[in-house]
Amino acid sequence: MEKIFLIDDDEGLIHFLSRFFERKGYEVTTCLSGPEAVRIIQHESFDLILLDYKMPESNGIDILTRIRAAQVKTPVILMTAYGSTDIAIEAMKRGAYDYLVKPFERKELSRIVSEALQVNRQMKEIVRLPDAEPDGRPLPISGELQIIGNSKKMQEVYKLIGQVAESDVSVMITGESGTGKELVARAIYHHSTRKDKPFIAINCAAIPENLFESELFGYERGAFSGAERTHIGKIERCNGGTCFLDEIADMSLSTQAKLLRVLQEGEFERLGGSQTIKVHVRIIAASNKDMEMEVRQGRFRADLFWRLKIITIHLPPLRERTEDILLLADYFLSRFSREYAKSVRYLSEAARKKLKTCPWPGNVRELENCIRRAILITTGDFLSEDHFIFSAQEEGKPLSRLSREQLMDRLRIKLEAIIPEVLHLSEDGIHANIMEMVEETLIRMALKECGGNQVHAAKLLGISRNTLRHRLKKMEEKSLLS
Ligand SMILES: Nc1ncnc2c1ncn2[C@@H]1O[C@H](COP(=O)(O)OP(=O)(O)OP(=O)(O)O)[C@@H](O)[C@H]1O
Ligand SMILES: [Mg+2]
Structure with a gap:
């Protein structure tokens, strides 16, 4: 069970937040004073800390610094009153993960918290390389992942990881889907000198192009309509740490240009901002595409590619x-x-x-x-x-022709493969959408397997033909609406 620590002198807010998180299944510890909180964090570890900036008898920045020193990897979310954005940004420079402006909405709270917890998991779950003695059976320890494989090709991979982990160079990881690129990126992080600094993974293909640049580089208040507060992007948040850019081939050309500047000059500007921000971030990129082809076809900048590929780790297919x-x-x-x-x-x-x-x-x-x-x-x-x-x-x-049992098995495999990702996303509201999405996937697969025959598909799904027809009608209406 993930543990959240709430620090605020406002008893009403503490009460609300405790209930909010307990209902979601987290273990909650609360504290009404800064100095007391500092004592607690000395002997208890947490997965996430929510800290009120302004409390009597303590200075928020001082408390933050002491929390950071005691629990290097635990994300801290600062809660500040309206109008103190500058303080919040100053706090982020000193290692806060993000900030919430009071009063905040549940949706905003949920979003920031689940993102921070995800980052916490990736930072704390250690990825081990195989021991030097290859004949010992792999014994997984909980809270740890291990890279498995004794083949010559994997031995080469381990050697490369060992060679590059401690240096600060960028790394490009290539290989087919499912070969372990993300796992290797995380292993490099855990074996690097930056292991106590942030690790943030970003999937360049998962975020719509128009939002991606602001996710990566942040924006100033008023940069575009809807930009109500300054947003610190992932690159800035990751300062001093490691940023994993997954599926980098999907990054737009304009974002590539900005990333190149980060790599070459260590600087960038937030969207709508004029102040140049200095950062020192290690980039690990991955792609399952043929990058040289992407460059040849003009979809990927040659200069960025050359810079990234100096160290390339290729993962062989199974x-x-x-x-x-x-x-x-x-x-x-x-x-x-x-x-x-x-x-x-x-x-x-x-x-x-x-x-x-x-x-x-x-x-x-x-x-x-x-x-x-x-x-x-x-x-x-x-x-x-x-x-x-x-x-x-x-x-x-x-x-x-496959039997019904076999078809059902294949459906299950497809769904099981996405379940963990779905569960990590599940939050108020999003949940219903996900269920709908899963349902639709299932129905589409069943129809495809049965060559569009609704009677067979219904049988395969174990529902009546009427139910299937009803669902299809709903799906059709929805697609007309969107
Ligand atoms: N050598 C390995 N030992 C143990 N587990 C592995 C190994 N390689 C991959 N895995 C596991 O297989 C799954 C897929 O790996 P990963 O997500 O790293 O692949 P990927 O190359 O990033 O794939 P994609 O291109 O589809 O994103 C993960 O659950 C990972 O933990
Ligand atoms: Mg991956």
């Missing part, structure tokens, strides 16, 4: 290191068995053979999801080959 498949399978088996409180202990010989010969087009992520799913559905203490059903395409055979 099919090129088949000797790692079973190591990974065993690792995921023990991890998920513990995570889902199951006592699954091993893979049958036939299952091992099946896993080893699958081409794994989705790489490690696909293998991980396969094992996760098998552990969830099994009732015994081992996994047999029947727990792993691949589509004919994946097994290299021509496509044949």
Whole structure:
């Protein structure tokens, strides 16, 4: 359970915030005075701290500095009164993660808090490299991730990580989807001299282009309509730390130009601002696209690419290191068995053979999801080959008609793969949308599998044809509205 520490002398607000967070399933500790809060943080660790800036008998900046010293990685969100934005920005320079202007809305609170908690998770969950002794079985420790694989190609990867981690150079990570690029980026961070500084991951493809630049570089109040307060961008927030730019090929050309300036001169301006801000951020970029092709076709700046690619770590697809498949399978088996409180202990010989010969087009992520799913559905203490059903395409055979069971399995795999991401997003309001989205995905997949035949699709989904028709009508109305 994630732990939140609330520090404010306003008892009413403390009461409201405690209830708000407890309902969401967080463990909450509260404190009404600064000096007392400083005592508490000496012996208790938290995942997030909300700190009121203005309290009697204490200076907010001083409290912040002491919290930062005691809990380097815990994000601190400063709460300030209207009109004290300058103080808040000063506090961010001293290591606060973000600020909230009182009175704030629940939506704003939720957004900032869930973002900060996500950053906290990524900073605190250590990614370990394999030990020098490769024959020890991987033993996952909770709160830690481990990079698994003994193949020669992976050994090369570990060597490179070791060589570059401690230097401050930018790193480019390439490889197909699901090969572990993000994991490697996090490993570099955890082994770097910046490991006590912020780590922020940004997916360049996930944020709409018109918002991306302001997310990255921030904006001044009044920079555009709706910019009610100064917003500190991720780059500035990450000062001194490491910024992971995932799917960098999707970054627009104008943002690329600004990023290049950050890399070359260590400076930028917030949107709508004239003041030049100095930063020192280490960039780790990743892409599953052919970057040279992107450059040739004019979608990616050549100068930025040259600057990023000086150190390139390429992650081989799983099919090129088949000797790692079973190591990974065993690792995921023990991890998920513990995570889902199951006592699954091993893979049958036939299952091992099946896993080893699958081409794994989705790489490690696909293998991980396969094992996760098998552990969830099994009732015994081992996994047999029947727990792993691949589509004919994946097994290299021509496509044949699949049974209903097999179709359902594939639907489940697709959904299970997105569940963790969905759960991290789930918040008031967003929840309903997500359920709708999942439902629609399921319906679309079922229809596709059944060649558009509604009777079959309804049967596959286990709902009546009428229900399906009703849902389809709703989907149609929605798409007309949007
Ligand atoms: N060598 C490995 N050992 C253990 N787990 C791994 C390894 N490689 C990948 N994984 C796991 O597989 C999943 C996918 O990895 P990751 O997200 O790093 O891939 P990616 O290359 O960033 O993929 P994409 O391009 O689709 O974003 C993650 O859950 C990660 O923890
Ligand atoms: Mg990734």
